[in-house]
Amino acid sequence: MNKTQLKELKTVLSQAQNIVIVPHKNPDGDAMGSTLALNHYLSELGHDANVIVPNDYPNFLKWLPGDDSVLIFENDQDKAEGLIHEASLIFTLDFNALHRAGEMLNSLEASTATKIMIDHHQQPDDYAKYMYSDVSMSSTCEMVYNFIEQLGDLEKVNSDIATCLYTGIMTDTGSFRFPSTTSRTHDVVSQLIAKGANNSEIHNKVFDTNRYSRLQLLGRAMQNLKVIPELFTSYITLSQDELDEFNFKKGDTEGFVNYGLSLKGIVFAAIFIENKQDDIIKISLRSKGEFSVNEFSRAHFNGGGHTNAAGGRSHESLEATVDKFISILPQYKEQLSPKQ
Numbered sequence: 001m002n003k004t005q006l007k008e009l010k011t012v013l014s015q016a017q018n019i020v021i022v023p024h025k026n027p028d029g030d031a032m033g034s035t036l037a038l039n040h041y042l043s044e045l046g047h048d049a050n051v052i053v054p055n056d057y058p059n060f061l062k063w064l065p066g067d068d069s070v071l072i073f074e075n076d077q078d079k080a081e082g083l084i085h086e087a088s089l090i091f092t093l094d095f096n097a098l099h100r101a102g103e104m105l106n107s108l109e110a111s112t113a114t115k116i117m118i119d120h121h122q123q124p125d126d127y128a129k130y131m132y133s134d135v136s137m138s139s140t141c142e143m144v145y146n147f148i149e150q151l152g153d154l155e156k157v158n159s160d161i162a163t164c165l166y167t168g169i170m171t172d173t174g175s176f177r178f179p180s181t182t183s184r185t186h187d188v189v190s191q192l193i194a195k196g197a198n199n200s201e202i203h204n205k206v207f208d209t210n211r212y213s214r215l216q217l218l219g220r221a222m223q224n225l226k227v228i229p230e231l232f233t234s235y236i237t238l239s240q241d242e243l244d245e246f247n248f249k250k251g252d253t254e255g256f257v258n259y260g261l262s263l264k265g266i267v268f269a270a271i272f273i274e275n276k277q278d279d280i281i282k283i284s285l286r287s288k289g290e291f292s293v294n295e296f297s298r299a300h301f302n303g304g305g306h307t308n309a310a311g312g313r314s315h316e317s318l319e320a321t322v323d324k325f326i327s328i329l330p331q332y333k334e335q336l337s338p339k340q
Ligand code: 5GP
Pocket: 024, 094, 096, 100, 121, 283, 284, 285, 302, 303, 304, 305, 306, 309, 310, 311, 312
């Protein structure tokens, strides 16, 4: 977004608008944090915007300020479609292609509203009139902070905005440790704490509200962890039966794949999770260094994301999906091997 566009947007936002804010399907901390923070900011500007999420999100995010106003498209389709139809402005946050909004795709495509993208995923589609896309950013939340700053409104950042943005930056950076975390990220986080984000409390709310059954599921995932040392790769499987055995709830497997990546010498980790309801295997891929899981997922598993974190899916069985994964891997031996 250039200076002229920013000026234009400032004018647009100074007028009455019907605004909808949308994150990607299966929203994570960055998706929820950025949409809710933007909603709080727009309300500071006098707008009564609507946050519409494609489907439900994990309980560990259901305390975020403004959470009670979130509309779930899947559960309230008529109302959500009405709001999208009436919208004059639609912000799409933390995704790079409209199909990432899942069931909302058709309504978003049919809408004549002006679209604004704020996102840090690679290879963004060209659907938005105003595009703030930067793949070097730690998180969409860091970008929403920049967006507010570029509009000259940092003094409007209140404790609700700060709390939402802190949460998304924290979750998308693996608590400030992924390489996308820069000194600027820490500067922003410092400002957010100064504006009222309670860092320790947020950490507790997101990470320390485990149910016993979730830890037992983690135990099973760790027992299922396999290592392919010659390809510096590890992978985990969880079948629908195993999820059922441990009373799986949305969000329970968040972060499991990182344990595979924490093994000494491993640079590529995958988790394959069976979802009988959607008849897919949900795949999460993580890497260290230059090996691009975004490219890997685009090439083989109908997905994408970032260099070091991507998602994908398969329509084959769990066994067939893992077999495919194992059979593809040797092609990447050179990229996966440590550089001399
Ligand atoms: P996760 O493995 O946690 O589902 O996703 C990891 C990262 O990749 C997240 O930033 C997520 O938004 C992104 N991602 C997951 N699935 C897809 C996909 O199908 N396409 C694209 N472009 N990004 C994805």
